[in-house]
Amino acid sequence: MIGGRRPLPGRKLGDRRVRVERPHAPYFRWSGAGQLTARAAASRPTTASGRWWAAVRALFLGRPLASDEEAGERLSKKKALAIFSSDAISSSAYATEEILRVLVIGGAVFLAFGLQIAIAIAILLAIVAFSYRQVCLAYPTGGGSYSVSKVNFGRRASLIAASALLIDYVMTVAVSISSAVEQITAALPVLLPEKVLIGVIAIALVTLGNLRGLREAGNIFAVPTYLFVGSALLMIAIGTFRIVMLGEHGDFPRQLADQTIQTTQSAVALLLLRAFAAGAVALTGTEAIATGVPAFKSPEARNAATTLAVMAGLLGVLFVGITFLAVNYGAVNVGGADGQTVIAQVARRVYGDNSIPFFLFQGFTAVLLVLAANTSFNAFPRLLAILAQDGFVPRQFGFRGDRLAFSYGIVILAVVAGSLVVAFNGETHLLIPLYAVGVFIDFTISQSGMIRHWLRERPAGYVPRLAINAIGAVLTGVVAVVVALAKAPTSFIVLILMAVLFGVMSFVRRQYDQQAAELEVREDVVFDRPHREQRVVVPVNGINRTVVQAVTFARTLAADVRAVYVTEDPDDGEALRLRWERQLPGVPLVIVESPYRAIISPVIAYLDVLDKAWPPDKEAPITIVVLPEYVARHWWDRVLYNQAARLLKRALLGREHTVIADVPYRRGA
Amino acid sequence: MSEARVPPFRRAVIALSGHPGNDRIVRIVSQLAQASKAELVGVHVVEVDWSQPLDADIAGRSEVAQRILDRAEEVAEGQGAALDAILLQARDVGAAIVDEAIEREADLLVLGLAYRMRFGGDFAIGRTIPYVLKNAPCAVWVVREPIPEEAS
Numbered sequence: 001m002i003g004g005r006r007p008l009p010g011r012k013l014g015d016r017r018v019r020v021e022r023p024h025a026p027y028f029r030w031s032g033a034g035q036l037t038a039r040a041a042a043s044r045p046t047t048a049s050g051r052w053w054a055a056v057r058a059l060f061l062g063r064p065l066a067s068d069e070e071a072g073e074r075l076s077k078k079k080a081l082a083i084f085s086s087d088a089i090s091s092s093a094y095a096t097e098e099i100l101r102v103l104v105i106g107g108a109v110f111l112a113f114g115l116q117i118a119i120a121i122a123i124l125l126a127i128v129a130f131s132y133r134q135v136c137l138a139y140p141t142g143g144g145s146y147s148v149s150k151v152n153f154g155r156r157a158s159l160i161a162a163s164a165l166l167i168d169y170v171m172t173v174a175v176s177i178s179s180a181v182e183q184i185t186a187a188l189p190v191l192l193p194e195k196v197l198i199g200v201i202a203i204a205l206v207t208l209g210n211l212r213g214l215r216e217a218g219n220i221f222a223v224p225t226y227l228f229v230g231s232a233l234l235m236i237a238i239g240t241f242r243i244v245m246l247g248e249h250g251d252f253p254r255q256l257a258d259q260t261i262q263t264t265q266s267a268v269a270l271l272l273l274r275a276f277a278a279g280a281v282a283l284t285g286t287e288a289i290a291t292g293v294p295a296f297k298s299p300e301a302r303n304a305a306t307t308l309a310v311m312a313g314l315l316g317v318l319f320v321g322i323t324f325l326a327v328n329y330g331a332v333n334v335g336g337a338d339g340q341t342v343i344a345q346v347a348r349r350v351y352g353d354n355s356i357p358f359f360l361f362q363g364f365t366a367v368l369l370v371l372a373a374n375t376s377f378n379a380f381p382r383l384l385a386i387l388a389q390d391g392f393v394p395r396q397f398g399f400r401g402d403r404l405a406f407s408y409g410i411v412i413l414a415v416v417a418g419s420l421v422v423a424f425n426g427e428t429h430l431l432i433p434l435y436a437v438g439v440f441i442d443f444t445i446s447q448s449g450m451i452r453h454w455l456r457e458r459p460a461g462y463v464p465r466l467a468i469n470a471i472g473a474v475l476t477g478v479v480a481v482v483v484a485l486a487k488a489p490t491s492f493i494v495l496i497l498m499a500v501l502f503g504v505m506s507f508v509r510r511q512y513d514q515q516a517a518e519l520e521v522r523e524d525v526v527f528d529r530p531h532r533e534q535r536v537v538v539p540v541n542g543i544n545r546t547v548v549q550a551v552t553f554a555r556t557l558a559a560d561v562r563a564v565y566v567t568e569d570p571d572d573g574e575a576l577r578l579r580w581e582r583q584l585p586g587v588p589l590v591i592v593e594s595p596y597r598a599i600i601s602p603v604i605a606y607l608d609v610l611d612k613a614w615p616p617d618k619e620a621p622i623t624i625v626v627l628p629e630y631v632a633r634h635w636w637d638r639v640l641y642n643q644a645a646r647l648l649k650r651a652l653l654g655r656e657h658t659v660i661a662d663v664p665y666r667r668g669a
Numbered sequence: 670m671s672e673a674r675v676p677p678f679r680r681a682v683i684a685l686s687g688h689p690g691n692d693r694i695v696r697i698v699s700q701l702a703q704a705s706k707a708e709l710v711g712v713h714v715v716e717v718d719w720s721q722p723l724d725a726d727i728a729g730r731s732e733v734a735q736r737i738l739d740r741a742e743e744v745a746e747g748q749g750a751a752l753d754a755i756l757l758q759a760r761d762v763g764a765a766i767v768d769e770a771i772e773r774e775a776d777l778l779v780l781g782l783a784y785r786m787r788f789g790g791d792f793a794i795g796r797t798i799p800y801v802l803k804n805a806p807c808a809v810w811v812v813r814e815p816i817p818e819e820a821s
Contacts, residue, residue: 005724005758010768017714017759017768018729022735025754029743030736 021113040064062401069265075295077307078132082222084120084292085311087172087285087375089229090368092318094179095121095282096326097342097430102275104332106268113272117322121279122316124479126193127472128286129312129446134303134465135290136455144290145446146383150390150450155509161445163501164438165287165383167494170370171378171435173417177202178428179341180369186344187362199421202370207414210377213405228368229314231361236321239350243328246596277486280479281436284320285372286312287446291379302503322346373417381409391512392505433490438498440480448472533621535560537601537610538588539648540628543579546665550628553663557624562588566602568595600647607658624659625652631666676752678777678808679700680708682770683752684762684801686781687713687737695741695779703809709752710740712769714762728758755807768806778805782813802810 150158331345351357388398401407573591738754745752759765
């Protein structure tokens with residue numbers, strides 16, 4: 001940090017001054033006593049390839065943000081509603097369809113039950129939302145049910161909750177994107193053959209938006225969410241007016257009426273339960289706000305709780321409203337290549353077939369569904385970051401990228417969800433059975449955790465809250481079982497995956513715990529000076545500048561320095577010895593003849609012999625293997641040099657009591 | 670250009686003593702500079718007594734001196750302005766500040782003044798400010814910090 005000094009004349013002879021250079025200034029800033037803060041220049045890549053990659057990243061993701069710029073990245077309630085609620089709200093676009101897809105098996109009469117089922121799910125939504133509001137207030141650090149279960153039940157329950165959440169976030173992306181593509185192909189059937197490609201591109205775009213950072217994500221996602229909500233509410237208002245005031249109704253397809261007779265006499269309850277389980281996907285995404293509380297502007301917990309209440313209200317109205325219209329208009333998706341989504345049929349009916357408002361509504365729905373995936377892109381990496389902090393997943397998931405986003409989590413989510421879209425050919429109804437099982441397990445754990453929370457804390461007026469959480473826990477527990485059984489055997493895949501994730505996370509934690517135990521340093525120990533002896537071994541290939549530099553460095557490390565030369569030619573070795581003794585006196589040269597022409601193994605064997613020769617009553621010394629290394633000038637000529645050194649380094653890695661030191665020789669040094 | 674549109678200054682030198690009031694001065698001048706896109710130069714002078722050579726390695730090793738300038742840069746950046754930070758060693762602080770302002774063709778020199786009383790109750794203005802007021806060829810602003818409550 002010592003800068004140059006430049007004398008400057010003053011107006012008078014005695015007024016001379018010296019300007020002192022500040023070489024640290026472009027790279028660091030002194031921010032406290034003995035504390036430097038790195039500036040942007042210090043974080044710039046130093047290699048040409050690194051600079052190129054940084055330029056590409058900046059082009060797509062924007063300039064890197066400093067950590068202290070994060071405060072500006074917090075979300076207002078309006079933006080947060082758009083970001084965190086797009087998943088929950090968008091499920092109103094396909095939840096109705098999933099109910100009717102089941103009910104239609106029983107025929108037209110059963111479609112009438114759609115509204116009752118939607119209302120029952122809406123009541124369940126209210127209870128779950130009420131519970132999660134309390135989670136936001138009680139656990140403002142985020143993490144949602146993971147945090148709740150960790151505090152109230154301990155590690156195992158929290159890992160079950162985390163596994164369920166992670167799977168459901170992935171499913172949210174896959175289902176939302178597939179459904180979005182279906183909305184597009186419902187309006188523009190010509191795009192049907194390209195639906196998988198469209199889905200993958202949509203995931204890539206959402207990924208890019210998220211890698212750019214939260215604030216931009218808020219701006220990108222707020223407008224479509226509000227456009228969908230506005231146009232959907234308008235559609236419900238117009239449709240309800242026509243149905244109630246004008247008596248408008250739909251016609252059921254002929255084959256449905258025939259089916260009625262066959263199915264009404266059997267399995268009514270089962271059919272209704274299955275329909276309920278299918279429609280329960282409407283609740284997915286409700287927990288996202290509780291997971292992302294720290295992303296809100298201050299007061300974080302209060303703002304998150306308010307946003308959650310608004311979201312639940314909107315979702316309830318949209319879901320029941322759309323189901324009401326669908327039931328009355330007899331809108332069902334009978335499948336097939338030209339199968340129209342239920343919401344598209346309702347919109348067609350209300351806004352007019354092939355009218356501009358219809359296409360606009362379909363567009364808003366599709367965009368919202370694409371953006372619904374964004375809820376997971378916010379929550380999934382945050383949850384992974386919390387898990388990384390707790391040591392259950394690799395620590396990289398806790399690192400923030402250039403734009404303060406948890407880049408590793410975002411990329412992992414995109415890859416897994418994209419693979420699912422490809423594997424399931426972008427068919428929403430094939431993905432749905434994998435969905436919602438984890439969510440309800442998660443709800444149950446979370447609400448049970450809240451029961452323990454109230455019983456432990458017992459704040460004033462806790463009894464009604466406890467009652468709500470208890471009812472919620474029982475209801476969501478029952479629904480979890482119903483959903484798992486109704487969607488069996490596909491739903492069991494989710495349970496198996498949860499078990500696998502649980503095992504992997506436990507394994508990672510165990511590894512970190514073991515490492516921490518190994519590396520732990522007792523606080524009462526003072527390390528004043530080294531107490532182990534050191535010796536240095538320098539493998540050499542002759543006498544050259546690289547070797548001389550390495551030997552000179554080695555002599556600064558210890559008194560016991562020796563060079564080792566492996567050769568298959570004894571005469572060559574003897575010639576080197578003569579020269580060595582003349583030019584590098586005081587450093588013994590050990591010549592190892594290698595009749596089998598091996599280079600690496602004899603060096604290792606020599607080190608083994610050195611170890612064995614050490615007096616057994618003395619503590620083993622540290623052996624420093626100093627490797628002379630020539631620095632290649634270009635990337636393409638690296639292959640020409642240091643190959644033996646590289647092999648030796650690899651062979652020595654992890655060897656007990658051994659330190660490897662590279663001494664690079666640069667041309668002109 | 671009308672009188673009203675003439676920017677208050679084009680290049681200002683701010684003398685930084687390390688007093689806590691420096692932040693306020695840098696903030697005010699940065700705000701003014703931003704409006705007229707004026708240049709800012711922050712100068713901190715480490716006084717070298719006659720027992721040491723003038724070019725002794727003192728300021729470069731002084732973390733305190735570096736911190737004063739780094740802090741000023743940070744405050745200016747916070748206001749959206751860039752501040753060129755200069756570290757000097759001199760026998761006399763006032764002369765060094767004036768000479769630096771002259772060399773940089775500054776049209777404004779800004780100094781802070783802490784409110785201090787001498788023993789006996791007289792207001793203490795020190796040596797530097799009178800020197801600068803007498804010798805600086807450009808405009809000089811002296812920003813005195815508010816009187817502490819207990820003193821008033």
